[in-house]
Structures are given as C-alpha cells and as structure tokens.
Amino acid sequence: MINLRRIDLNLLSLLITVHDTGSVSAAGQALGLSQPATSNALGRLRLALNDKLFVRGPGGMxxxxxxxxxxxxxxxxxEGLSDALTLPTVFDPNTSQRVFRTALSGLxxxxxxxxxxxxxxxxxxxVRLSNVSSPxxxxxxxxxxxxADVALGLLPQQGRHxxxxxxxxxxYRVIAPPSLTQEQVATLDLKRSRLILVVPSATFADDIxxxxxxxxxxDNIYLRMRHFGVLPELLSTIDTLAIxxxxxxxxxxxxxxxxxLDIVLPRGRQKVLMVWHVNSDADPACIWLREVICDLFQDPELRG
Amino acid sequence: MINLRRIDLNLLSLLITVHDTGSVSAAGQALGLSQPATSNALGRLRLALNDKLFVRGPGGMxxxxxxxxxxxxxxxxxEGLSDALTLPTVFDPNTSQRVFRTALSGLxxxxxxxxxxxxxxxxxxxVRLSNVSSPxxxxxxxxxxxxADVALGLLPQQGRHxxxxxxxxxxYRVIAPPSLTQEQVATLDLKRSRLILVVPSATFADDIxxxxxxxxxxDNIYLRMRHFGVLPELLSTIDTLAIxxxxxxxxxxxxxxxxxLDIVLPRGRQKVLMVWHVNSDADPACIWLREVICDLFQDPELRG
DNA sequence: GCAGGTTTATCATGAATCTGAATATTCTTT
DNA sequence: AAAGAATATTCAGATTCATGATAAACCTGC
Structure with missing residues (x-):
C-alpha cells in the first residue's frame, strides 16, 4: 500500500497532541505515556521525518x-480514522445528523x-443535504x-470503481398551461400548435x-430553451405547449x-443513472440514501 | 484527542492489507512481518474491535x-496520512498537479x-480549479x-477558525454600450438616461x-436585474446605460x-473578503493561491 | 548575567512484541 | 472422506519500546 510501513502511525497521534498541548510531558500524560517514553517517541518521529518538529520557546514546544x-x-x-471506528453500525434516520452530498447537474x-x-x-x-456542482x-x-455520496443524471462515463x-x-411529455382542463387538452392538435422545446443539456439534445x-x-417548435426556470411563467403568459x-x-x-397531455412521446435512449463509488457500497447511511432514491425515482420495471 | 489511544494505529494498515490481499500470510509479507506476527496482530485488532473482521471463505479471507x-x-x-507526510515541502507551480477548490457565489x-x-x-x-457551490x-x-481552499465574496459571518x-x-460603475466612444460618453447626462441596475445578490441590494x-x-432605473449573463447583449441591442x-x-x-463612464459612484460599504481556514494557513500551495488572488484582486490601498 | 525551577533528553532495566521453527486447527477442494 | 492449504497457536531468543531515575537544557525572575 504505502510507505507508511516505515512510520509508526501512533507517533502521529503524538505529534498532534504535542502540537496541541505545547508540551511533551502534557502530551505524554494525555496519551497515557511516561515523559521519557514520550520524548523517545518524539525522537523517533524526528528521525523518521528528518525534522526537529518542535523547538523549545517561551510558549512551550x-x-x-x-x-x-x-x-x-x-x-x-x-479524526477520520477515529470516526470510522466509532461510527454506528447501523444508520438510524431518526437520530442521524449526517450530511449527504449529491452531485446533480442543473437539470x-x-x-x-x-x-x-x-x-x-x-x-x-x-439529516442535511448538500448538492455539490464542480464545473x-x-x-x-x-x-x-x-x-459526493451519489451522482444522479445522464452519466455516460463510468470509472472502474x-x-x-x-x-x-x-x-418526454407534452404539457399545456394549467388553465386548460384535461378535457380541453384532449382536443388539442399538436401539429397545429406552437411548441416550446426545453432541452436541458447537450447530452439530451440529439435524442429529443x-x-x-x-x-x-x-416545424412546430417556435422556441428552444436550455433552462426550466422561466417555463412556468411562459406557459401561463403566452399560450403554447411545451415538450x-x-x-x-x-x-x-x-x-x-x-x-x-395524454400523448407520451417515446422513451429516450438516455439512461438516467444513479452512480456511486465502491467506497460507499457498504456504508449503511449511503445504502439508506440509495434506497430512498430508488424508491422515489426508479422505474418499477427496472427493479430487480 | 480521541479514543484512538486504545488502538494501535499500525493495526489499521494491517486491516487494509489483509483486506486487499485476502490473505494473512500475504499481508504479513507485504508489511514485512512473519506469518505468526501477522496473525497475532490481527488477533489483537479483533479483540479491540470485538469483531471477527475476516472469515475464511473460498476466496481467501x-x-x-x-x-x-x-x-x-x-x-x-x-492514504491521506501518507500524502500528508510525503507532500512536497514547497509548492512548485510549474509541476504541481494540485486541484484548488474555491467557494464562489454566482456573482x-x-x-x-x-x-x-x-x-x-x-x-x-x-494546476486545476474547481468551484464548489453548496446551496x-x-x-x-x-x-x-x-x-474548499478559499472563499471569495461578501462573507459576513466568520467562524472561529x-x-x-x-x-x-x-x-459601482456606470457603463455604456461599447459602440460609444470615450468622448461620446463624456457628454452623457445620467439624469436624462435610461438606466439598468444589476444587483447580483440580496446582500448588495440595500447598499447600491x-x-x-x-x-x-x-427614477432613472428602468430595469433591475439579478444576473449578469445577458447584460452585454442588452447593452448592445437596446440603448441604455447600466450601473x-x-x-x-x-x-x-x-x-x-x-x-x-468616468463617474465613480461612492464605494459600497460591502467588504469583499477572501476567507480561508486555519488548517490551510501553512500549506505552501494555499499560500501561493492566496498570493495570486491578492495580487489579482486586492485593492493596493488595503495591502500591508 | 546568574540562580531557581521547570521541562526535555539520556541511560539502564523490565515488559511487550517479533522472529523462526514446529504444531494444531480449520476450511476448501478433489 | 481425504488431501491440500492456510490460519491459529506455541515456544525460545532477539529486538524494540516503556519505565523510573538521572542528567542536561531551557525559560523565568532577580
């Protein structure tokens, strides 16, 4: 794995403690070591890292x-290691304070x-959520x-892990202004209507x-848009349909x-995926989150 | 610090190695230990964590x-610890592959x-950049x-570290369409012009x-906007000034x-800050980045 | 600059762990 | 069911690290 074999990892705990206490003796006490043992250990780390690490000064080490x-x-x-070892074995939604991070595109x-x-x-x-977007x-x-714990979306590339x-x-669905009732839209003829096409990402574009x-x-597409933000406004102000x-x-x-509208355009060939790293495969919290996501979004036909 | 005192951290290296090799003997060899020593060490970790950790199966441990x-x-x-110990002492811009993460608002x-x-x-x-925005x-x-390594912007709250x-x-500055020359804009009378006001964030609003x-x-403000994206287009199509x-x-x-325009509206009271965590205070790479940022953006009057 | 007190480094002894080899045990595979 | 292979256990000797006492170095106050 790494060259950590050459360094006693316990010495790193010592390094932190000496840093925080500003004293070799105090650090030893905090770690349950005698003063000479602490000094000796510091000496070993000094040798390994080839640096004095601490020098005596007015404020201690x-x-x-x-x-x-x-x-x-x-x-x-x-601290990460400590957390990893003390983390609860199961994830309890009722009490967890965990922050989940999602990687979502604008769409x-x-x-x-x-x-x-x-x-x-x-x-x-x-539980808290945080969506990260790293352009x-x-x-x-x-x-x-x-x-990020999971990524959702159109995700062509997939790494090895x-x-x-x-x-x-x-x-794709066709929608009409909310002022129209279900009965009214049933009579609409698409080919005679003005259409707005909202295609969120370049990945989608060819497909739709x-x-x-x-x-x-x-020929009925009168407006092409990349973002959804203003669509509700558009729908209620100008009288069009949208795909x-x-x-x-x-x-x-x-x-x-x-x-x-009742009409359902064919399914796209774009697979919307949930992707995660092998690392979080066995994390009960991530397992829970993934189940929630599947429960919410997964097409029943695709479950197994 | 933590309850890591109770656990020999070196055993965690062993845990990883056994996991990866699927074999106690092989792990021992990789770590430069004899088979009995490895088995014993695993036994200690089992005791400490109160778990069998590995069971023999068709695929090894x-x-x-x-x-x-x-x-x-x-x-x-x-791996993080290993990196921390092997990281170069100085930051070399010419060769560094480092990813810097910035926290920037939309503005x-x-x-x-x-x-x-x-x-x-x-x-x-x-070097690579990644802007993170976590809503x-x-x-x-x-x-x-x-x-994130640094945050830039209007940042009122500041934590302890x-x-x-x-x-x-x-x-704030007043701008005119690029078609106008410097001489032409000098004759403009602001009070008789249509103005666009672009106020990016709520924090700014009251001030400007x-x-x-x-x-x-x-009374001259004919359009208020929150985003800059379309401003260049607006400026060149409709004939207005903008603040x-x-x-x-x-x-x-x-x-x-x-x-x-030559006219400079008074400075706002909003301080634009660069904020970072004490953790990265001594990181040569972050120091370099902060210097670059100061060099680019810091008002010369504010340097010291 | 010197004495006092505190802290760190050094030195022998003792405890814990590792090595090497040999053995027992347990699980997979034929 | 038996062979094969790997893990767990055991023991003496060697190494390493911790302990307790001591020596050296350093900061503080006069």
Whole structure:
C-alpha cells in the first residue's frame, strides 16, 4: 500500500497532541505515556521525518514550519480514522445528523432535489443535504475523493470503481398551461400548435430532436430553451405547449403549474443513472440514501 | 484527542492489507512481518474491535460486514496520512498537479473565476480549479471540512477558525454600450438616461439602492436585474446605460463589451473578503493561491 | 548575567512484541 | 472422506519500546 510501513502511525497521534498541548510531558500524560517514553517517541518521529518538529520557546514546544504544515492534514485524517471506528453500525434516520452530498447537474437539481429533500427530511429530520456542482471536475474524481455520496443524471462515463443503478429512461411529455382542463387538452392538435422545446443539456439534445422529428413536429417548435426556470411563467403568459423531460413534466403537473397531455412521446435512449463509488457500497447511511432514491425515482420495471 | 489511544494505529494498515490481499500470510509479507506476527496482530485488532473482521471463505479471507464498512473510510484516511507526510515541502507551480477548490457565489464566478483561471493556468499549467457551490451548506462547514481552499465574496459571518483578508470594497460603475466612444460618453447626462441596475445578490441590494438614491437617479432605473449573463447583449441591442459592480464593469470594458463612464459612484460599504481556514494557513500551495488572488484582486490601498 | 525551577533528553532495566521453527486447527477442494 | 492449504497457536531468543531515575537544557525572575 504505502510507505507508511516505515512510520509508526501512533507517533502521529503524538505529534498532534504535542502540537496541541505545547508540551511533551502534557502530551505524554494525555496519551497515557511516561515523559521519557514520550520524548523517545518524539525522537523517533524526528528521525523518521528528518525534522526537529518542535523547538523549545517561551510558549512551550513550538512547531517548525514542517509541523505547522502537516498537522492540520494529519489531524483531519486521524479524526477520520477515529470516526470510522466509532461510527454506528447501523444508520438510524431518526437520530442521524449526517450530511449527504449529491452531485446533480442543473437539470438534476430541477428534477431530483426538491422531492429528494422532501422525502429525506421527512424520514430523517436531522439529516442535511448538500448538492455539490464542480464545473471543472469530472464526476469520477468527485466520487472518488468523496466530495459526493451519489451522482444522479445522464452519466455516460463510468470509472472502474463506480457502481450504478439504472433509474429510468428519460421520456418526454407534452404539457399545456394549467388553465386548460384535461378535457380541453384532449382536443388539442399538436401539429397545429406552437411548441416550446426545453432541452436541458447537450447530452439530451440529439435524442429529443429526433423524437420530435419522427412525430413530424419539427416545424412546430417556435422556441428552444436550455433552462426550466422561466417555463412556468411562459406557459401561463403566452399560450403554447411545451415538450419537456418527463420527470419535470410530472413535477409541474403535480404543482398545478401545467396540465399533462395524454400523448407520451417515446422513451429516450438516455439512461438516467444513479452512480456511486465502491467506497460507499457498504456504508449503511449511503445504502439508506440509495434506497430512498430508488424508491422515489426508479422505474418499477427496472427493479430487480 | 480521541479514543484512538486504545488502538494501535499500525493495526489499521494491517486491516487494509489483509483486506486487499485476502490473505494473512500475504499481508504479513507485504508489511514485512512473519506469518505468526501477522496473525497475532490481527488477533489483537479483533479483540479491540470485538469483531471477527475476516472469515475464511473460498476466496481467501473474506471481510465481515463491519470490515467492509470501515475499510474504505480507513483506506482513505491512511492514504491521506501518507500524502500528508510525503507532500512536497514547497509548492512548485510549474509541476504541481494540485486541484484548488474555491467557494464562489454566482456573482463570484462572474467576477473572479475567469481572471483567476487565466492567471493560475498561466503560472501553473498543471494546476486545476474547481468551484464548489453548496446551496445547503454554510461557508463555515465548507471550509472546515476542506471542500474548499478559499472563499471569495461578501462573507459576513466568520467562524472561529477562519482567517480573512480584505480584498476590496465593492464600488459601482456606470457603463455604456461599447459602440460609444470615450468622448461620446463624456457628454452623457445620467439624469436624462435610461438606466439598468444589476444587483447580483440580496446582500448588495440595500447598499447600491441607497447610493443610487443619493445621486437622485432612483427614477432613472428602468430595469433591475439579478444576473449578469445577458447584460452585454442588452447593452448592445437596446440603448441604455447600466450601473454594475465595479469589478464586473472593468471586466466588460477590458473585453470591449462596454465603455466605462468616468463617474465613480461612492464605494459600497460591502467588504469583499477572501476567507480561508486555519488548517490551510501553512500549506505552501494555499499560500501561493492566496498570493495570486491578492495580487489579482486586492485593492493596493488595503495591502500591508 | 546568574540562580531557581521547570521541562526535555539520556541511560539502564523490565515488559511487550517479533522472529523462526514446529504444531494444531480449520476450511476448501478433489 | 481425504488431501491440500492456510490460519491459529506455541515456544525460545532477539529486538524494540516503556519505565523510573538521572542528567542536561531551557525559560523565568532577580
């Protein structure tokens, strides 16, 4: 694994403690060691790192530049180890204070975040969510470096240590202004209507355009948009229909911001996935989160 | 510090190695230990964690549920420790592959990201940037948990372990379409012009509105916007002036997308800060980054 | 600058762990 | 059911680290 074989990891605990107490004796006491043992141990670490590490000064043992630099990093990871060993064996939604981090694109936020937050907060009142979006980063690194617990969306590339679940194939729905009733929309003729096409990402674009073309609707598209934000406003002010990803359509309909047309355009070929890193495979908290997500979003046909 | 005192940290290395090799003997060999010593050490860890940790199976030593859960976490932090000890003492921009993470608001991206990326990439070709924006998170946690190296912007709250540098007080500038020359704009009368006011965040709003009122320009504001994205387009299509934060005005002018008016509205009271966590205080890479940022953005009057 | 007191480093002895080899045990595989 | 292979256990000798006492170094106050 690493060259840590050469260094007694317990010495790093000592380093932190000496740093915090500013005293070798006090550090020894805190660690349950005698003073000579502590001094000796510090000596060993000094030898291993080839640095004085601490020099005596008016304020006690003062860290050298090297020590000051590595102590925060080391403390972080020692606490991480401690957490790893004391973490509860099971995840209890009722009491957990855990922060889950999701990696959602802009579209993902629109589709997933609100229902997910609602469900999570109702099941686990102490849990917090944080969506991270790292424009320059690729998903692989985001997950590998633990900046996110799961990623949701159209995720073509998959690294070697990533696992995935197929949530659904994104379909497309036609929506009408909420002022129209279900009966009224049933009489609408798509080919004679003005259409707004909302295609959130470049990844989607080819797919939906082809679907539209197959239905002979290409000439009816009067407005193409990349974002959903203003769509509800548009729908209620100007009188048009819109073709949008199915998940989003259903959310709008549920909020009475749109009326769904019965016509279902074919399912896209875009697989919407949940992706996570092998690292979090056995984490009870992550398992719980993934179950919540599957329960919320996964197409029943795809479950196994 | 922690209850790690009770556990020999070196045993955790063993845990990982046994997990990876699936064999006690092989793990021992990898760690430079004899087979009995390895077995004994594993026995001690079993006692300490009160779990069998591994059971013999067809594929060698197979991890128990507990082991599977904690191994990824432990591996992460052991590698972190290893990194902390082997990290270069100095930061070399020419060769570094480091990823810097910034915490910028939407406004921050507009103002800071482009010039920062340009400068960083030119000085350090191998370095990568990643802007993180965590809607649910507060800045404090973002910095404390190392999800960002620095935060830039209007940052009122400051936790106990955060340090900050005052970069500048945001001022406001009036800009005109780029089609107008410097001579032409000199003759413009603000009070007779239509004005667009771009106020990026709620934090800014009161401040700039007051400045505008003090100049008797309140009635000239024909459009208020929250985002900068479409401003260049607006400026060149409809014939108006705009009041925008100074940093943004200068960037537009530099890109020939606007002409600056000489009039400088008073400095705002909003301090734009760079904030970072004590943890990264001594990290040479972060020191370098902060210097770059100060060099780029800090008001010369505020340096010391 | 020197004495006093505190803290750190050094030195022998003793406890714990590792090595090496040999053996018992347990599980997989044929 | 038996062979095969790996893990667990045992023992003496060697190494390493901790202990308790001592020596050296350092900060503080005069």
């Amino acid at each position: 003062e860290p050298t530049a090297l020590t000051a630099r590595i102590v925060p990093e080391i403390r972080l990871h020692l 993902g936020e629109q589709i997933f975040l609100a229902p997910l937050a609602e469900r999570v907060f109702s099941l686990a009142p102490g 320059f980063d690729d998903l692989n690194r985001t997950l590998t470096q633990r900046h 990533l696992r995935q679940t197929h949530l659904f194939n994104e379909d 355009e082809q679907v539209v073309a197959e239905h002979g609707l290409a 949008v990803p199915g998940q989003f359509a259903r959310r709008l309909a549920a909020a009475n911001q749109a009326t769904l | 197979e991890p128990t549920a507990l082991t599977a859960r904690i191994v990824p976490e432990i591996r992460l932090h052991l 921050g991206e507009q103002i800071f990201l482009a010039p920062l990326a340009e400068r960083v990439f030119s000085l350090a070709p191998g 649910f998170d507060d800045l404090n946690r973002t910095l404390t948990q190392r999800h 955060l340090r900050q540098t005052h970069l500048f007080n945001e001022d 509105e007051q400045v505008v009122a003090e100049h008797g320009l309140a 925008v934060p100074g940093q943004f005005a200068r960037r537009l002018a530099a890109a020939n997308q606007a002409t600056l």
